[in-house]
Amino acid sequence: MITKNTRHPVVQPLDVPHGTSEFEEKRAALLQAFWDKVPIEYYLPADIIDDPPINVSQIPSSCGILTAEEVKITENYDATGIAEAVATRKYTAVTVAKAFGKRSIICHQLTCCLTQWFMDSAIEQAKQLDAYLEKHGKTIGPLHGVPVSIKEHMPIAGTFSSQGMFSSIVKDEEDCQMIAILRSLGAVFYCKTNQPQTIMHLESDSHWGRVLNPFNIHLSAGGSTGGEAALIAMYGSPLGVGTDIGGSVRGPSAFCGIYGFKPTSYTLPMRKFLASAFPAELNILCSTGPMCRTLRDMDLFMTLVLSTKPYLTDPRIIPIPWSGLRTPTIQKLKIGIITNDGFIEPQPPVQRAISWAQAILSNPKYSDILDVKPFKxxxxxxxxxxxRRMYWPDAGKGEKDAIAAAGEPLHPLSQWIWKDAEETGMLDAVGVSQQRDERDEFRCKFAEHWCAQDVDVVIGPAFVGPACAHDSAFYWTYTSLYNLVDYPGVVFPTPITACADERYAEDYVPLSEECRHVKMLWDKGGFEGAPVDLQIVARKYHDNELFGALQVLREVLGLK
Known part of the structure; x- marks a missing residue:
């Protein structure tokens, strides 16, 4: 059943769990405050909200709320193109801000992708940019007038942020370092996007509601940067910023069929991203990166942010010069193909995507530039x-206590993610140090194993399947592995989408109990229309080489 509320017109086939009456009253007030800012003319017709199609991705351009020009601006230009169009005065920054502001609120009604929408302040910011260009004949910076969407927990001055829990909501008076950099480059901020309770699982469901996959609303948009992924996939944003400690950029990007990049840790600035320290980072380092629809926008983001030398004010950042897509590949590119990780066999659409890539890359006409081989x-x-244990050295106690104190309900995947760590309870300093020793030993064995197989990059699944059903994102092994070893990874779209009649091979033998469970989840069906991304990974600190490989593969695989 679709939840109907004339003041909160958001499609929600599966509602989030309910908390105490006091909590629900506070949550209702929060949602009401959101909708009080939205003009009634931006509301979708009630029949769409009450009885939406499974695929809602085309509704923003066909619903009649956007003008023809606004459809063109949002669909025909990536961030690089928008920057050029504003700089050459083809469009004003105000025109662009209005187009994406309107489209984003339409997207939200269909997928619950936003947490905050501040179109009025975005237009004011855009007016200032237009006035500057008119007066000085030049832009403020290379992102002058480009709308950028931001994940909920990242502080933007004058807005709110949270860690996916109601009790963690705070009003931010200052920009965090990343936002300050983007603002100095001319970016326009107009919305913040939904994330999971605790920001620590692959389904973006919070006190704001549950994010839906635009291509199949009965499937997840992923997490923890799921709101960004859904918004960008529906052309409600040309460029967004996510974070990734287990797949939180790559997972949702893959679920929604867009590009996402997790750099090596301490490549990009993350200063003041969270209001309080996060124990997981004692051993598993988070990373931040761009989410977008083209390779050149990923490269543009990296080039511009790193050009500001953020390492001068945050000494944790490694000052590695960025060459990105300009990085030369001196010799034949050695590519390892992962068909499975020896733990979980990917579901049929992902197997098809791997076969698609392997067939193209193995074509003899590319043998002078590519050396393709299997990789495990x-x-x-x-x-x-x-x-799973290292994420929660405190056994999740801090998050559980904060959730309970607010009367907020525990969401199913919140309980799932700290399940293993609960057995050991809160670790002391010796226990955390022992985990670090285990981590470092694993990293060295992983590197030795990689070297023995003699590859530059590997291409494989981004997830065990396409987008999963709601509340079933249990296994992120294909992304979290590279957080443990701290290798950079990019997910990229393929032409493959899930079909209704796909089956596992007759001779399928499960690799593990988890593998058997993944097949059971697939056999329940309902995955039609879900896009499939693949993931390409390079060694730690080889982020430039990763982009150099993508440049080689750009024409081979038809990447945008």
Whole structure:
């Protein structure tokens, strides 16, 4: 059943759990405050909200709320193109801000992708940019007038942020370092996007509601940067910023069929991203990166942010010069193909995507530039066991206490993610140090295993399947592995989408109990229309080489 509320017109086939009456009253007030800012003319017709199609991705352009020009601006230009169009005065920054502001609120009604919408302040910011260009004949910076969407927990001055829990909501008076940099480059901020309770699982469901996959609303948009992914996939944003400690950029990007990049940790600035320290980072380092619809926008983001030398004010950042897509590949590119990780066999659409890539890359006409071979990651099962414990050295106590204190309900995947760590309870300093020793030993064995197989990059699944059904994102092994070893990874779209009649091979033998469970989830059906991304990974600190490989593969695989 679709939840109907004339003041909160958001499609929600599966509502989030309910808390105490006091909590629900506070949550209702929060939602009401959101909708009080939205003009009634931007509301979708009630029949769409009450009885939406499974695929809602085309509704923003066909619903009649956007003008023809606004459809063109939002659909025909990536961030690089928008920057050029504003700089050459083809469009004003105000025109662009209005187009994406309107489209984003339409997207939200269909997928619950936003947490905050501040179109009025975005237009004011855009007016200032237009006035500057008119007066000085030049832009403020290379992102002058480009709308950028931001994940909920990242502070933007004058807005609110949270860690996915009601009790963690705070009003931010200052920009965090990343936002300050983007603002100095001319970016326009107009919305913040939904994330999971605790920001720590692959379904973006919070006190704001549950984010839906635009291509199949009965499937997840992923997490923890799921709101960004859904918004960008529906052309409600040309460029967004996410974070990734287990797949939180790559997972949702893959679920929604867009590009996402997790750099090596301490490549990009994350200063003041969270209001309080996060114990997981004692051993598993988070990373931040761009989410977008083109390779050149990923490269543009990296080039511009790093050009500001953020390492001068945050000494944790490694000052590695960025060459990105300009990075030369001196010799034949050696590519390892991962068909499975030895732990979980991917579901049929992902297998088809791997076969699609392998067939193209193995074509003899590319033999002078590509050397393609099979690749098996080192001990993915052990990696999954380790990282699930290392995420929660406090056994999740801090998050559980904060959620309970507000009368907020525990969401199913919140309970799932700290399940293994609960057995050991809160660790002391010796216990955390022991985990670090285990992590470093695993990293060295992983690197040795990689070297023995003699590859530059590997291409494989981004998830065990396409987008999963709601509340069933249990296994992120294909992304979290690279958080444990701290390797950079990009997910990129393929032409493959899930079909209704796909089946596992007749001779399928499960690789593990988790593998058997993944097949059971697939056999329930309902995955039609879900896009499939693949993931390409390089060694730690080889982020430039990763982009150099993508440049080689750009024409081979038809990447945008």
């Amino acid at each position: 990651p080192y001990n993915a099962k052990e990696a999954w066991s380790k990282i």
